[in-house]
Structures are given as C-alpha cells and as structure tokens.
Amino acid sequence: MLEASLKQLSAALAQKKISSVELTTLFLERIEQYNPTLNAFVTLDHERTLAAARAADVQLAKVGAGGTASSRTVANMGAAAAPLTGIPLAHKDIFCTAGWRTTCGSKMLANFVSPYDAHVVERFSNAGMVMLGKCNMDEFAMGSSNETSHFGPVKNPWDTTRVPGGSSGGSAAAVAARLTPAATGTDTGGSIRQPAALCGLTGLKPTYGVVSRYGMIAFASSLDQGGPMAKSAEDCALLLNAMAGFDPRDSTSLERPAEDYSRDLEKPLAGLKIGLPREFFGAGMDAGVRAAVEAALAEYRKLGATTVEVGLPNSNLSVPAYYVIAPAEASSNLSRFDGVRYGHRAPDYADLNDMYAKSRAQGFGAEVKRRILIGTYVLSHGYYDAYYLKAQKIRRLIAADFAAAFKECDVILGPTTPSPAFKFGAKAADPVQMYLSDIYTIAVNLAGLPGMSIPCGFDNALPVGLQIVGPWFGEAKMLNVAHQYQLLTDWHHRMPSGLGKS
Amino acid sequence: MSLSLDDVSRIARLARIEISPAEATHTRDQLNGILAFVEQLQAVDTTGIEPLAHAVDVVQRLRPDTVTETDRRDDFQAIAPETEAGLYLVPRVIE
Structure with missing residues (x-):
C-alpha cells in the first residue's frame, strides 16, 4: 500500500480490498513511528482524521464495487479523473483548515485556528480525501531548508543530518518517507520543486492563477502558487485535477475551462523538442547532478525527443530581482500580523x-x-524606483526570455537545484548563499510559468531532481513528459532505507 | 549604497518591528549583504522596458455590489487576543 499509486489506491478502495479507515490508520501509524525523527508534521488529530475516513467509507459503500464516487466528487474533478475518495492526504501548514491549527511555521500563528478552509482544502475534502495532518514548513514559506520553522527543522528521510529543502519541506519529507501518499505544497521561488528534488519526489507548480490562493497564507502574492507533491507525475495529474479551478474569492484566479491534466500522459514523446538553457548547464552545478541530468536527457533522446540549446540570458538576474520583489510583497502582506485580530x-x-x-x-x-x-x-x-520598479522591469526581461525560448521548444529541461540536500547549518549563517539554492527555480515564478521536479538519479546516495518547465498552461504537456520518463525509470519508486515497508 | 544603524532603526520603525540595540549591528550587516547582492540589478539597462507586476495578464474582476458574506463576528473574534462586547481591544490611542 505504501508504494501504491493513487489510481491503485482508488481501485483498492472501490473494490473493498481495503477501507479508508484501514488505509488511513496505516499511515497514521507510520507517522507515529517516524515523525518523532523527521518532524514532518506539526499538527495531527487522529479523531478528526478517522472521522473523515469513516465518512469516506460511507461514500464508498454507496457507490459499490467498481463504480465511481459521488457525483459531487466527479463534478469537482472533471469527468475523466479517477476518484480520490478515501485516500489520505497531508496539507502544508500554510493552507487554512477550519477547526485545525494553521501555524504557517510561525510563533506568530502558533495557536491560530482558522475560521474557514482554504479553497484547496475545500476542493480536496469535497473530493473525499482524508486529511492526515498539517506539514511543517519554513516560517511563512521563507526558506529553502526548513530551518526557519518555529517548530524545528524537518529532517531529510534520505539522510537525517541533511535538510529536506524548503519551504514545503514537511510535505516533501512526509511523501518521501511514505507517511502520506501525497501532500500539498506552495511555490513562490521553488518551494515545491526544490524540496521535491532534495527528497526524491515529483512536485508540480502550476501556471500562476490556476490554483486559487484563497486561504493560502500570503507571502508574495504575484508569485505564490499551490500545487501537488506526490510519488509520480500520474498522481500529480490526478491531484491537480482536484486542486485547479476558478475561485471568485482569489482576485487573480483565472477563469478557464476545466482541464483533465491526465489527458496526455500516455502520448508518445517522438518529435518532442526539449530546450536546454545554456545558463542552466554552466559552472555552479555539482558533477553528480550534471551526470544524472545528462543521463535523463539520454533517456529522452531514446524516446524520440530532440534537444535544442536555448538562451535565457537574463536568468542570472532572477535571484536578485526576486529578492526585491518577494520581500516587497511580503512586507505588505505580513503587515496584517499586528496582534489585534489574530496571532501573537x-x-x-x-x-x-x-x-x-x-x-x-x-x-x-x-x-x-x-x-x-x-x-x-x-x-x-x-x-x-531604484529597487522595486527596476526589479519589475527585469522581471519583464526574464519573462520575455522564456517566451522567446518556447518559440524553439516544447518544454525546457534542466537541473532543479545545483546540488543535492545539504547539511543542517551549511547555509544558515549567510542568507545570500541560502537564496542561491533556488537559482534554477526562481525565474519560473517570476515568469508565472508552470514547473515540475521529478527524480532522475542520485548523487552520493542523495536524490537529484530534473526540472521540467512548460509554457504557460502547459501542465498537461509537462506531466506527459514526466510520466513517459517515469514509465522507463524507477527513480520515483526508490525509497529511503531504514523506514520499513508494509 | 550601505545602510547605517540609523537607517536600520528607521526601517524597523516603518515596519513596526522592534530591534534591540544588541541585534542592530548584526541586522544591519545582513541587510547590507542582501542589498549588495541585489545591487547587480542596477547595472542592467532597462530603458524603455515596462515594469511587470504580474506574469499573467489579469484585470480586476468586478462583481455585483451585493452582500455575499454572512455575519461571522463571533467566529472571527474567538481567535482575537482581546475583545469586549463584540469589539477588538487595543491600547488607548486618544487620551
């Protein structure tokens, strides 16, 4: 059950091979066993979780073996999606959950219980998914190592002396250690993709505006985007089907026709044009990361894809531009924490x-x-003018670079991070060194593009991530590119040792 | 451009974050490190480039001017640090 895909779990639940309560209990027991070491969850509530599982079992019983879940679920997920009813899920603690504490990794919100659910939380609970708990994270999603959490750092399940990445580090560690089949994350500068890379899983940041930010505690509003973190591209597609959709409560939510993000998974990749930005393959990348990424590219060529060098000449400016724009938006967003209406x-x-x-x-x-x-x-x-407007002008140059590159290719591939998981404390003393952890991911947020990270090998026994960047609204294409690779390789099924299997 | 301790205390006042004298020097040095890093933006010629606030072109949606929210005063005040008679309490601002 730990290695089962969401589709397999869905089938097992529909065929009554296992109940949602049994499945949920299995994961709750694993959390009990391993969370004291990993610190991936900050809030658990067995009673509430099991009540949701029992409700899911009632839903499943109504449908009968082999059928689909409630019509409400199907309507929410798009006609072709597999039902998620009864499958456990963990939420990053940035998503507001009515009745559950939502801390955002901060002392400021250590006792905050939201009066409402985030749109994403609502969508998953309407789809019948069972919330296992809330995942640890860098404080207000500001960090690349999970060391800024008020609740202590999350440990990387592959090597507990190393960081899991951040800011969605708790979500990443929980999926990697198989404490949950899937989790939500958010990505402002790489916070889904970088921890996915460092923990060896598949994570997707959608095009800006695809997933509602309602109830997702704001860090940098023009960059923040929620997305799924799971074992495979196929799982991420199903989760995105449930997550994405217009929400009038988010002023930048996009009104677009519903998509089935799984629709292109099985398409062959023959003729695919892969762009390789020369700026992502220069100095600064570890040899082991380079070797794993090159090997992945060789697999893609075997699948009939061709590669073309593309240029993103302003990408070296993405980290400095981000560290003007994101803090500017954060200073405005976080002014709401004033000790009057909620919080410390x-x-x-x-x-x-x-x-x-x-x-x-x-x-x-x-x-x-x-x-x-x-x-x-x-x-x-x-x-x-000197800082904020200047950075916004450079943001336009960065977005224009991508638009030009996508005239020559279908997707862009490269490393997700320059090196695998680093040791605790290695970059904590120098903020700028920490910021450079996101050197390959940040430009994607500035341009509002969708991006993914998928496991593509190991560097000294630590997972390496391959980044896939799609054109605007190219989620289905990216998932296709990721899934075809995952059919050929088994990196995404590798599991850290010492965590037991069942 | 490098920040002085006076600059740091001015910024901290604007941000409504108390910084003790003991933290001030370290804070100044770290902020200066970050500002030195973002300084490279100044070297880029951006003449004629329009600033980009949002990557996806969005216009502010309008909605009919009708009441859509229900009264949840009690729920919202239940999580406030201090309330009385349905009001949020803050220190006196007018003597």
Whole structure:
C-alpha cells in the first residue's frame, strides 16, 4: 500500500480490498513511528482524521464495487479523473483548515485556528480525501531548508543530518518517507520543486492563477502558487485535477475551462523538442547532478525527443530581482500580523505602536524579519524606483526570455537545484548563499510559468531532481513528459532505507 | 549604497518591528549583504522596458455590489487576543 499509486489506491478502495479507515490508520501509524525523527508534521488529530475516513467509507459503500464516487466528487474533478475518495492526504501548514491549527511555521500563528478552509482544502475534502495532518514548513514559506520553522527543522528521510529543502519541506519529507501518499505544497521561488528534488519526489507548480490562493497564507502574492507533491507525475495529474479551478474569492484566479491534466500522459514523446538553457548547464552545478541530468536527457533522446540549446540570458538576474520583489510583497502582506485580530500579542507594551513592534518582534523569526525589513526599505520613499520598479522591469526581461525560448521548444529541461540536500547549518549563517539554492527555480515564478521536479538519479546516495518547465498552461504537456520518463525509470519508486515497508 | 544603524532603526520603525540595540549591528550587516547582492540589478539597462507586476495578464474582476458574506463576528473574534462586547481591544490611542 505504501508504494501504491493513487489510481491503485482508488481501485483498492472501490473494490473493498481495503477501507479508508484501514488505509488511513496505516499511515497514521507510520507517522507515529517516524515523525518523532523527521518532524514532518506539526499538527495531527487522529479523531478528526478517522472521522473523515469513516465518512469516506460511507461514500464508498454507496457507490459499490467498481463504480465511481459521488457525483459531487466527479463534478469537482472533471469527468475523466479517477476518484480520490478515501485516500489520505497531508496539507502544508500554510493552507487554512477550519477547526485545525494553521501555524504557517510561525510563533506568530502558533495557536491560530482558522475560521474557514482554504479553497484547496475545500476542493480536496469535497473530493473525499482524508486529511492526515498539517506539514511543517519554513516560517511563512521563507526558506529553502526548513530551518526557519518555529517548530524545528524537518529532517531529510534520505539522510537525517541533511535538510529536506524548503519551504514545503514537511510535505516533501512526509511523501518521501511514505507517511502520506501525497501532500500539498506552495511555490513562490521553488518551494515545491526544490524540496521535491532534495527528497526524491515529483512536485508540480502550476501556471500562476490556476490554483486559487484563497486561504493560502500570503507571502508574495504575484508569485505564490499551490500545487501537488506526490510519488509520480500520474498522481500529480490526478491531484491537480482536484486542486485547479476558478475561485471568485482569489482576485487573480483565472477563469478557464476545466482541464483533465491526465489527458496526455500516455502520448508518445517522438518529435518532442526539449530546450536546454545554456545558463542552466554552466559552472555552479555539482558533477553528480550534471551526470544524472545528462543521463535523463539520454533517456529522452531514446524516446524520440530532440534537444535544442536555448538562451535565457537574463536568468542570472532572477535571484536578485526576486529578492526585491518577494520581500516587497511580503512586507505588505505580513503587515496584517499586528496582534489585534489574530496571532501573537506581546504580553507587555507601553502603547499601540509599542504593541505592534513588540508583538511582531516576538512573533516573527529572524528570516521573516529580514525580509520584511528589506521589503520595507525597497518600497520606502526615495528607493522605490531604484529597487522595486527596476526589479519589475527585469522581471519583464526574464519573462520575455522564456517566451522567446518556447518559440524553439516544447518544454525546457534542466537541473532543479545545483546540488543535492545539504547539511543542517551549511547555509544558515549567510542568507545570500541560502537564496542561491533556488537559482534554477526562481525565474519560473517570476515568469508565472508552470514547473515540475521529478527524480532522475542520485548523487552520493542523495536524490537529484530534473526540472521540467512548460509554457504557460502547459501542465498537461509537462506531466506527459514526466510520466513517459517515469514509465522507463524507477527513480520515483526508490525509497529511503531504514523506514520499513508494509 | 550601505545602510547605517540609523537607517536600520528607521526601517524597523516603518515596519513596526522592534530591534534591540544588541541585534542592530548584526541586522544591519545582513541587510547590507542582501542589498549588495541585489545591487547587480542596477547595472542592467532597462530603458524603455515596462515594469511587470504580474506574469499573467489579469484585470480586476468586478462583481455585483451585493452582500455575499454572512455575519461571522463571533467566529472571527474567538481567535482575537482581546475583545469586549463584540469589539477588538487595543491600547488607548486618544487620551
């Protein structure tokens, strides 16, 4: 059951080979066993989880063996999707969940219980999925190692002396250790793809606007996008079918016809044109990462794809442009945490301003404060044009580079990260070094493009990720490219040792 | 362009984040490290380039001006640090 795909789990549930309660219990037991080591979950509530599993079993019983789940579920998922009813799922703790604590990895929200569900949470619960718990993350999604969480770092299941990546590190570790079949993540500069790469799983960041941001605690609103993290592209396609869709409560949610993201999975890749950005294959990439990515490209050529070199000449500016734009948006978004309506309030203060300043000083960790301060500075009078407007102009150049590249190719491939998982503390002292962990992923967010990471081998026994970038709304194409590779290879089925199987 | 301790305290005041004198030097150095890193943007010629705020062209949607929310005052106030008689409590601002 641990290695089963969502489709297989769905079939097993429909054929009554296992009940949702049994399946859910299996994963809850694994969480009990391994979470003390990994710290992937920050909130669990067995009673609530099992109640959802029992409700799913009632739904499944109504349908009968071999049938589909409720019409409501099918309507939400698109006609061709396999039903997800009864399958367990973990949510990144950035998604608001009514009745469950939502901390965003911060002391500021350590006791926050949202009065409503995020759109994504609502969609999955309407689809009948069972929430296992809330996953640890970098505080307010600001980090690439999970070391900024108020609840302590998540450990990488492949080597517990190393980081799982971030900010969706808890989600990534939970899937990698098979503590859940799938999880949600969010990606502002690489927060789905980088931990997916470092933990050896498949993660997808959709085109900006495809998944609603309603109830997803905001970090940088023009960049934030939720997406699925799972073992395979096939699983991610099913999850995206449930997640994606218009939501009037998110002002940037796109009104587009519903898509079945699984529709092209089985298409052959003969004739596919793969773009290889020369900037992603230069110095700075570990030899082991390069070897794994090159080997993956060789597999694609065997499948009939051709490769063409493309240029993204401004991609070297993506990290500095991001570290103006993202902190600017964060400083504005995080101004809502003032100790008045929710969140931490300092116990002692002199007056209103002192209450704000002390509540925020106590509630936020060091990295979050740094980004708020940088953002405040670049938006302040006299510096706005030099920093913020300048970065936005460069953002246009970066997006234009991709538009030009996609005239010459169908998808872009390259490494997800320059190196595999690093040791705890290795980059914690120097923010800029940490920021460079996302050197290959950040440009994709600035351009609003969809991107994925899939496992493509190992470097010194640590997983390596292959990044796939699609054109705008090219999710089905990316998933096709990922799935065909996963039919040929078994990297995505490799599991860290020492975590038992059942 | 390098920030002084006075700059840091001005920015911290604007951001409503208290920074103790003990943290100020370290904070200044880290902020200056980040600003030095983003300084490379200045070398790029962006004459005639329009700033890009959003990667996907979106226009603000309009909706009919009707009430869509229900009254959930009690739910929202249940998570507030301090309320009284349906109001949020803050320190006195007018003497």
